[in-house]
Amino acid sequence: MVMISINQQDELPLVEQVVRGVSRQIDERVLRQGARLPSIRQFANDHRVSRFTVVQAYDRLVAAGYLESRQGSGFYVSKPVDAVAANEAACDLDRAVDILWLLRQSMQQRQFELMPGCGWLPPEWQDASALQRGLRTLARGRSRALVEYGNAFGYLPLRQDLQQRLGELEIAASPNQIVTTHGVSQALDLLFRYFIRPGDKVLVEDPAYFNLFGPLKLLGAELIGVPRNQDGPDTAKLEQLIQQHHPKLMITTAVLHNPTGTCISQAVAYRLLQLAEKYQLMIIEDDIYGDFHGGRATRLAALDQLNRVIYVSSFSKTISASVRVGYLACHPDLAQELVDLKLLTQLTSCETSERLIHQILSEGHYRKSMMRLRSRLERAREQTIGPLESLGMGLYAEPEYGFFLWTRLPSGCEWNAAELAHRALESEMMLAPGNIFSPQQSISPWLRFNAAFCADQPQVFERLKPLLECAASDE
Amino acid sequence: MVMISINQQDELPLVEQVVRGVSRQIDERVLRQGARLPSIRQFANDHRVSRFTVVQAYDRLVAAGYLESRQGSGFYVSKPVDAVAANEAACDLDRAVDILWLLRQSMQQRQFELMPGCGWLPPEWQDASALQRGLRTLARGRSRALVEYGNAFGYLPLRQDLQQRLGELEIAASPNQIVTTHGVSQALDLLFRYFIRPGDKVLVEDPAYFNLFGPLKLLGAELIGVPRNQDGPDTAKLEQLIQQHHPKLMITTAVLHNPTGTCISQAVAYRLLQLAEKYQLMIIEDDIYGDFHGGRATRLAALDQLNRVIYVSSFSKTISASVRVGYLACHPDLAQELVDLKLLTQLTSCETSERLIHQILSEGHYRKSMMRLRSRLERAREQTIGPLESLGMGLYAEPEYGFFLWTRLPSGCEWNAAELAHRALESEMMLAPGNIFSPQQSISPWLRFNAAFCADQPQVFERLKPLLECAASDE
Numbered sequence: 001m002v003m004i005s006i007n008q009q010d011e012l013p014l015v016e017q018v019v020r021g022v023s024r025q026i027d028e029r030v031l032r033q034g035a036r037l038p039s040i041r042q043f044a045n046d047h048r049v050s051r052f053t054v055v056q057a058y059d060r061l062v063a064a065g066y067l068e069s070r071q072g073s074g075f076y077v078s079k080p081v082d083a084v085a086a087n088e089a090a091c092d093l094d095r096a097v098d099i100l101w102l103l104r105q106s107m108q109q110r111q112f113e114l115m116p117g118c119g120w121l122p123p124e125w126q127d128a129s130a131l132q133r134g135l136r137t138l139a140r141g142r143s144r145a146l147v148e149y150g151n152a153f154g155y156l157p158l159r160q161d162l163q164q165r166l167g168e169l170e171i172a173a174s175p176n177q178i179v180t181t182h183g184v185s186q187a188l189d190l191l192f193r194y195f196i197r198p199g200d201k202v203l204v205e206d207p208a209y210f211n212l213f214g215p216l217k218l219l220g221a222e223l224i225g226v227p228r229n230q231d232g233p234d235t236a237k238l239e240q241l242i243q244q245h246h247p248k249l250m251i252t253t254a255v256l257h258n259p260t261g262t263c264i265s266q267a268v269a270y271r272l273l274q275l276a277e278k279y280q281l282m283i284i285e286d287d288i289y290g291d292f293h294g295g296r297a298t299r300l301a302a303l304d305q306l307n308r309v310i311y312v313s314s315f316s317k318t319i320s321a322s323v324r325v326g327y328l329a330c331h332p333d334l335a336q337e338l339v340d341l342k343l344l345t346q347l348t349s350c351e352t353s354e355r356l357i358h359q360i361l362s363e364g365h366y367r368k369s370m371m372r373l374r375s376r377l378e379r380a381r382e383q384t385i386g387p388l389e390s391l392g393m394g395l396y397a398e399p400e401y402g403f404f405l406w407t408r409l410p411s412g413c414e415w416n417a418a419e420l421a422h423r424a425l426e427s428e429m430m431l432a433p434g435n436i437f438s439p440q441q442s443i444s445p446w447l448r449f450n451a452a453f454c455a456d457q458p459q460v461f462e463r464l465k466p467l468l469e470c471a472a473s474d475e
Numbered sequence: 476m477v478m479i480s481i482n483q484q485d486e487l488p489l490v491e492q493v494v495r496g497v498s499r500q501i502d503e504r505v506l507r508q509g510a511r512l513p514s515i516r517q518f519a520n521d522h523r524v525s526r527f528t529v530v531q532a533y534d535r536l537v538a539a540g541y542l543e544s545r546q547g548s549g550f551y552v553s554k555p556v557d558a559v560a561a562n563e564a565a566c567d568l569d570r571a572v573d574i575l576w577l578l579r580q581s582m583q584q585r586q587f588e589l590m591p592g593c594g595w596l597p598p599e600w601q602d603a604s605a606l607q608r609g610l611r612t613l614a615r616g617r618s619r620a621l622v623e624y625g626n627a628f629g630y631l632p633l634r635q636d637l638q639q640r641l642g643e644l645e646i647a648a649s650p651n652q653i654v655t656t657h658g659v660s661q662a663l664d665l666l667f668r669y670f671i672r673p674g675d676k677v678l679v680e681d682p683a684y685f686n687l688f689g690p691l692k693l694l695g696a697e698l699i700g701v702p703r704n705q706d707g708p709d710t711a712k713l714e715q716l717i718q719q720h721h722p723k724l725m726i727t728t729a730v731l732h733n734p735t736g737t738c739i740s741q742a743v744a745y746r747l748l749q750l751a752e753k754y755q756l757m758i759i760e761d762d763i764y765g766d767f768h769g770g771r772a773t774r775l776a777a778l779d780q781l782n783r784v785i786y787v788s789s790f791s792k793t794i795s796a797s798v799r800v801g802y803l804a805c806h807p808d809l810a811q812e813l814v815d816l817k818l819l820t821q822l823t824s825c826e827t828s829e830r831l832i833h834q835i836l837s838e839g840h841y842r843k844s845m846m847r848l849r850s851r852l853e854r855a856r857e858q859t860i861g862p863l864e865s866l867g868m869g870l871y872a873e874p875e876y877g878f879f880l881w882t883r884l885p886s887g888c889e890w891n892a893a894e895l896a897h898r899a900l901e902s903e904m905m906l907a908p909g910n911i912f913s914p915q916q917s918i919s920p921w922l923r924f925n926a927a928f929c930a931d932q933p934q935v936f937e938r939l940k941p942l943l944e945c946a947a948s949d950e
Contacts, residue, residue, distance in 0.1 A: 011617055020631060027628050027651055029811070064635055065649020078649065094541040120624075128618030135621075142486055143603030146610075147593070149796040153502050156495060160539055168613050174540020176502055176555065182821050183658060185768035188818045214819040321624040336504070344689040345664045350799040411895050 003428065005113055006047045009047065014049050018057035019326055023066050026077055037067065037075040083332045114461045117421070117432030119258070120317055121403065125376070125452055126370045131320055134359040138352065152343050153335070154180025154327065158358040165361075166311070167177055169290070170302040171327040179305060179338055180349050182329045184288050187312040187328040188251075189215055190338050193345075195249050196221050200281045203241065203250035205233055207406075207437030207446070209258045212251055219435070225439040228257060230397045232264035235271040242279045249282050255297045256289035259437050259448035260406040261399030274306045286405030287313040292402045294374045306330050315357055318370065323353040377403055380455035388449065389460040391468055396446070405449040415471040416443045422472075427463050477506065477513055478903065481522045481587055489524050493532035494539075501541050501552055511544065521911070562875035571581040591935045592621070592896070592907030593925045594733070595792055596878065601925055602844045606795055607924045609834040613827065625826030627818050629655025629802065633833040637802055640836075641786070644765070644832040645777040648804040652781060654813055655824050657800045659763050661727075662803040664690055665813050666759055668820075670724050671696050677723035678716065680708055682881075682912030682921070684733045684761065687726055700914040701725070703732065705872045707739030710746040717754045724757050731764035732771045734912050735881040735925035736874030744773045751783045762788040767877045781805050790832055793845065798828040852878055862936040863924065866943055871921070880924040890946040891918045898945075902938050 002340070006014065010238025027029040030312060040058065044051045058075050061067040064098055067075045120271040138146070159175035166173045196202065198220030206225030216223055224245050227234040233252060241247070252272070254264040264272075276283050289312060301311040306329055314326030328338065342349070347453060360366055382405045384405060392410030399405065409417060417433035424431045434444025454460050479496025481489065494594055500506040515533065519526045528590070533550050536542040543552045628634060634650035641648045656662040670780065671677065673695030681700030691698060699720050702709040708727060716722070727747070729739040739747075751758050760775045765788060776786040781804055791803030803813065817824070835841055859880060860870060864889070867885030884892060890910030899906045909919025929935050 004842055023631055023650065024626060027814070028628065059787045064631075068649065078651075092731070123619045123622045126622040128621050131621040132614040132618060135610045135614035136511065139607040143607060144598045144608040146797055147598045147601040149791075149793045151499060151502065157500055163539065175498065176541065182825070185821045211822070218816075218819055310506055316624075320622045320827070321823075324821075339502075341693075344693055346799075347686070348796075348799070350657070350828055351797040352795070352831075353827060356827075406814040415658050454889070 001045065006049060008048075008349055012316065015056045015060070017055060018043075018047070018049070018066075019060050022061055023064065026066050031077050033077050035077045036073075037076055037077070044143045082290075084185070105360070110409045111431060112430040113428035113462065114454050114457050115430045116449050116457070117430045117447070118453050119432070120321060120450075121373075121452050121455055124316075124456075125373065126320065127365070130363065130365055130369065131323075131356065133363065134356045139353055142196070144350075144356065146352060148351075150348040150354065151349050152339050154178070154349055155351050155354035156360070157356060158325075158354045159327075161358055162329070164300075166329060169299055170297065172309060172327065173311075174304060177332050177335050178327055178329045179335050179342065180325065180354055181312075181314075181322075181342070182349060183316050183324045183326040184286060184312050184314040184328070185211070185215075186342075186346075186349075187314075187326050188212065188286075190341050190345075191310060191312070191328070192216060192219055192221070194338060195282065198421060200249070201245040201247040203209075203238070203245075203247045204283075204439050205252055205257070205319055206439055207251070207259055207434060208251070208439065210436045213439060223439040228260060228262070229268075230260070230262050232262075232268035233272060235268055238272070239275055242275060242281065244399045246279075247281065248282065249294070250276070251284045251286060251301070253286045253289070254299050255287055255293050256399065256404070258289065259432065259434075259446075260396055261401070261402050261404040262397050263293070263297050264300070264394045266298050266314070267471070269303055271298055273304050273308065276304075277397050281308070283309045285309050285311050287311060288317055289402055291318050291370055292374060292377070294371070294401055294457050310334070317372075318364070319357060319360060323356055324350070325353050325357045334348040356455065362454060374401060377401070377451060380451040381405065383458075384451040384454040388393045389456070391461065391464055393447075405451055405454075407447055407449055409447065410472065413445070413468065413471045417445060417447045418443065420447070420467060420471060422468055424463070427467070429460065429463050477518070478521065481524060483523075483762070487647055489528045490531045493518075493522070493524070493528060493537050497536055498541050499914060500521050503763075504848040506554050510552045511548075512552070514549055515540060532774070546690065558737050558859055568905050576849075578661050585902070589906045589932050589938065590928050591924050591932070592905045593928050594907070595796060596848075596927050597931055599931075600848065601793075601795065602840070605835045605838065605840055605844065607610070607787045607833065608704055608753045608838065612834050613830055616830075620830065621827060623826075625823040625829065627814050627823050629653070630826050630829035630833060633800075633829045634802075635834075636833055636836045637804070641776075641804060644774055644780065646774065646786060646804065648786075649807070650847060651841065652810050653802055653804045654810050654817065655800065655829055656710070656787075656789075656817070657821070657824060658791050658796075658799045658801040659761060659787050660686070660690075660801070661821075661824075662762075662789075662801050663687065663759070665820075666785060666787070666803070667691060667694055667696070667814055670757065670798075675724070676720040676722040678713070678720075678722045679914050680727055680732070680911060681817050681914055682734050682919075684728065685911045688914060689876055698914040703735060703737070704743075705735075706749060707743035710743055710750065714750055717750060717756065717761065721754075722756065724759065725751070726759045726761060726774070728761045728764070729774050730762055730768050730876050731874065731879070733764065733923075734879055734907065734909075735826075736877050736879040737872050738768070738772050738875070739775075739916040741773045744775055745780055747776060748779050748783065749887045751779075756783070758784045759782050760786050763792055764792050764877055766845055767849060767852070769846070769876055776804070778914035785809070789804070791859040793848075794835060794841070799825070800828050800829055800832045825832040849876060852926060854877070854940060855926040856880065858933075859924060859926040862933070864927075866936065866939055868922075878926045882924055884945065885943060886921065886941065888920070888946045892920060895942060895946060896920070896941055899938070902942075904935065 006017050032171045040051050040054045043054045062069055068078045073143050159178045162178050163175055179248055192215055201224050201227050202216055202221045203224050205228040224241055226238050301309045310330040312328045388407055394408040396406040418435045421431040421433040432448040434446030435441050481492050483778050515526050515529045518529045524535040537544055543553045544550055564930050634653045638650055667690055671694045675696050676699050677691055677696045678701050680703040697714055701713050776784045783941055785805040787803045841855050869883040871881040893910045896906040907923040909921030
């Protein structure tokens with residue numbers, strides 16, 4: 001059954017919601033070419049919208065080439081035009097294909113009614129009014145800047161903001177050590193393209209942010225998982241793995257690690273840097289959740305001062321995922337090389353977006369809005385941990401900050417987390433099972449919950465309950 | 476001597492202009508680490524600004540880490556912090572290094588007083604007010620959309636605009652064949668990463684848009700230049716080259732080719748597609764200047780209907796280079812693969828920018844503003860061709876539309892175009908010599924002139940005159 005999410009309260013017209021929902025499912029191959037769509041009456045009943053809305057939406061989808069109407073038979077997802085046999089791809093997308101499935105799922109999560117597995121905050125939690133004010137200010141500002149190519153390193157005033165922000169984290173970085181990017185994704189992609197040759201071994205944490213795995217595999221890297229403990233990567237195991245595999249690069253998150261929500265201890269950070277020094281390892285520190293930490297956290301880059309550590313972060317989780325502003329900070333010589341790579345492959349970044357973020361940072365509300373978010377998240381975690389524990393789920397570690405809760409299925413649960421997630425999809429709920437965070441996609445009893453979504457959507461717990469009972473009663 | 480461009484009429488404060496000018500020169504290594512800056516008095520005299528302005532600017536540059544002040548000795552470009560020996564890069568930036576030099580030059584062209592070699596329009600020629608109105612509309616619109624991740628293919632309403640635009644060019648493409656990108660650069664980078672393995676032969680035109688060469692070399696491709704005639708690529712030579720090198724890919728511009736300003740004839744287009752069919756060649760058609768053509772032009776994609784032809788374009792030359800919105804259109808299966816690659820390497824594109832461009836296109840002024848631009852360019856070409864010919868320069872072909880004029884140095888000129896361009900830099904004038912448009916960077920007597928800049932800056936001709944006389948009197 002085709003189900004898309006319709007929100008009667010949304011200011012977006014219902015026709016538009018149907019057009020977007022269906023086209024997205026086609027784009028993401030949830031609806032396959034040749035598939036038949038529900039009849040207009042059926043779709044209208046399923047989604048509690050008028051038939052007139054569905055007629056209009058289907059018509060627009062036909063006009064847009066997504067659907068074709070067959071006389072007397074209904075609406076079908078359009079067939080492709082006659083094709084040349086697809087050329088062989090030089091890059092091995094297949095190697096990354098499981099990841100791609102996950103990524104597509106993750107980019108379509110808002111199609112589901114409940115999203116406790118989501119990797120970001122509910123849009124309503126973010127301060128869109130700051131973006132609106134920022135846009136108005138840009139509209140009033142220097143018009144020339146709206147049409148010109150930006151600086152290759154990135155908009156200087158924003159890099160100066162970042163210099164100050166990094167300074168507050170005790171990381172000294174001048175603007176010529178800071179390169180803006182299209183989200184953390186481009187920062188990582190530039191770094192991976194710069195460092196990695198096919199066959200190279202790369203250390204990632206296990207579990208880790210799953211969007212890392214695809215780009216690494218695409219470049220032919222072999223992923224080596226380092227077990228992640230509550231206080232950071234397991235350094236004893238790390239040294240063994242280094243000796244065994246001779247990796248040149250490690251990617252790690254010190255602060256509010258995704259998915260566990262844990263932070264590195266000072267001792268582990270120090271030991272990690274000692275090993276990096278001893279074995280000539282470069283470390284990429286992904287600090288994308290750093291601003292959610294309200295206390296004094298240990299960062300590798302603050303100890304090492306961008307010598308062996310390359311720092312990457314972005315505003316996608318805090319200000320806006322849509323404007324795509326991220327950055328990296330590193331040694332100035334490396335920064336120049338990465339800017340060259342950025343220029344060659346994408347020219348400059350989007351200065352309009354960078355000016356927008358600079359505007360928001362200079363306005364002075366960012367700090368306060370992060371403080372509010374942190375308090376709200378604290379309550380959300382409390383509202384989530386209790387109900388999860390009542391369901392028999394066990395928390396890996398209680399995070400001090402952030403929105404991720406890494407929880408274990410009840411003992412006696414016959415299903416692994418992927419099986420549970422699969423069943424949950426049937427009741428319109430998107431979970432984040434542990435296997436997707438494993439570099440080897442190993443079966444796992446762990447799940448990542450997003451406290452913000454759980455607090456907003458307490459139905460999550462009601463829907464989890466029968467699923468867990470069902471999993472237990474399979475015995 | 477350090478010279479940056481200062482504009483007393485600019486609304487940007489003078490201090491800011493100095494800070495930007497100097498930091499840019501440091502970023503782009505025009506000013507090298509350890510270099511001494513002019514004294515405050517000297518800088519103030521050279522640039523006709525007050526000493527107080529220079530003091531403030533130097534102070535800010537010290538605070539930003541660009542400069543260091545040495546007691547009694549003056550200001551120097553900061554030394555890098557102590558460095559780990561740079562790791563060996565996996566991607567061969569050196570292979571692309573000449574291109575990089577050009578790219579950096581090209582991205583800093585506005586540092587020069589006169590820019591007849593520029594590859595885009597003067598910012599004042601573009602309709603910044605449309606962007607300002609667009610930003611205000613975005614600020615009033617649906618706030619959720621400002622914070623959420625966009626669709627992986629790109630913002631659907633914009634893809635529908637593009638479907639219509641392509642339809643007007645007689646290229647049928649449904650939105651699931653259209654992928655938005657970060658300028659044409661990302662479109663090309665995705666395509667190159669998808670198709671090219673190290674050692675692959677790739678056909679480019681000779682001369683061609685020089686930003687093509689770097690990314691191709693970076694991926695280890697070998698560039699094969701196909702001579703470009705007034706009516707398009709030389710198809711007889713093309714077939715020879717195909718038989719000799721077995722390339723899998725060709726990149727070409729049918730309409731308003733950069734640098735020659737010429738358009739492909741129907742006969743050559745047809746022959747080119749026949750050869751592509753016969754030898755299983757994929758063709759990337761770069762149509763970035765297409766909207767400057769006001770008549771009926773021949774496009775490969777209109778003949779082939781996105782079968783062997785992949786169409787790429789952007790709004791960087793017409794609406795804004797800063798917002799970085801480009802796109803590609805191709806067979807739907809390939810589009811899905813390219814979206815996967817886009818997701819893996821950068822997630823989604825910047826939906827805020829895409830909504831801005833959609834806003835401008837829906838507003839309905841775009842077509843009119845392009846009409847005005849075309850008339851203004853027609854006058855500009857007239858104002859440029861005469862003076863160039865008076866200097867003894869010969870025009871390759873008189874373009875019907877656009878801003879590029881491909882001209883040959885006078886017979887008897889002892890310098891090649893690169894030598895002339897080098898001398899011109901000393902008089903603050905940036906030229907675009909033919910060697911940079913050659914896949915082999917061959918010495919060339921050709922130069923590309925930008926009619927819009929020449930019309931705005933008639934001093935260009937006055938400064939060219941003594942240079943050409945000098946080149947001739949060397950005999």
